Amino acid sequence: MRGFEDVDAVAPAENVLSEEGELVATATERNGETIVTLRRSGGGKLKKRKWTSQSFLALFLALLPMIGFFLFSTAPLVLSLIALFCDVSIDWQGISFSWNDFNGFRMIFEKDFGAGTQFAQDFSSIFWKSLGITLWLGSTQFITLLIALGLSVLLATKCRGSKTFQVLFFIPHICSSVSVAFMWSWMFLGQPEGILNTIFGTSIRWLNNPDTIPWTIIIAIIWQAPAYGTVMFKAALANVEQSQYEAAGLDGANSWQKFWYVTLPGIMPTIFYLLIAGISAGLLLYDMAALIVPDPWGSTIGGQDHMALTLMRLVFYFNEHRGTDPVALSAASAISWILFLLIAPVSVWLYSRREKKMEG
Secondary structure (H helix, E strand, O other): OOOEEOHHHOOOOOEEEEEEOOEEEEEEEEOOEEEEEEEEHHHOOOOOOOOOHHHHHHHHHHHHHHHHHHHHHHHHHHHHHHHOOEEEEEEOOEEEEEEOOOHHHHHHHOOOOHHHOOOOOOHHHHHHHHHHHHHHHHOHHHHHHHHHHHHHHHHHOOOOOHHHHHHHHHHHHHOOHHHHHHHHHHHOOOOOOOHHHHHHOOOOOOOOOOOOHHHHHHHHHHHHOHHHHHHHHHHHHHOOOHHHHHHHHHOOOOHHHHHHHHHHHHOHHHHHHHHHHHHHHHHOOOHHHHHHOOOOOOOOOOOHHHOOOOHHHHHHHHHHOOOOOOHHHHHHHHHHHHHHHHHHHHHHHHHHHHHHHHHO
């Protein structure tokens, strides 16, 4: 059967397949091929199908995800763009915007500008310190990726108890970040409550010393983050063709050369995905820092010397105080878009590299 053609383009029908309603289907033979033709009976127009309650319900269910997307994604995105250049006041009467002469950017980039607001703080120095701490904590994701890769390679050897260890390694991932943060905050408490100080007989004030505060967060991240990557790498390693290892062995490749030239290229899509996800999670870190080092909002935002202050904590700080000064929400929007400019180029570059690897 070749396809459908118009009734005027074929010979008279030899066989009528069906004739119901407005359409008539006929079949004809031409050069050994069967051609099915649709035509209107009596030359009448096709009737439009009436909308029923089921049709409206189906349309609503189909549009429901789009409605949620516009309400919870597109609308906040548009509001944040407006808030970049406007003071925003939110009260029981509604939302009002007024041009602020780039005060949101001045709050985080201009020295001592924040000292003249109701916050009475120099947020320019705080912002740059927060950016450095965010990049420092975010770089921990590369360490967790290496740990996950090493664990998955060991589990792939199918040694005795590998399935049990795989379950144990995955447990930190299914634990909520809140519970993990509280667990490590108890571990790092000072004497006599702190578990680590009790075990080692030390009296280190882990959560009050600017030199140790970032390390408490890094240790908690390294404990939890590799769990998901281990399972992902384990699945990717299982999909690498064993024939490639056999061919490499016949060529005289040793274990390291097999890993470098066979294993890594085979799991490269998974590596790119985990890199993108890890970088995003690292730069958007909030819960671990806020719960391990909870500090009352004041002159010591983010612990002693601001050493646990990530960019997301600074965004939440401005959001919590949007009623104190209208420029707060503008500053929060500016930091949010700076985070976007940090994540987007890296993600696009990694995605393009992945596409080139897959094509090559």
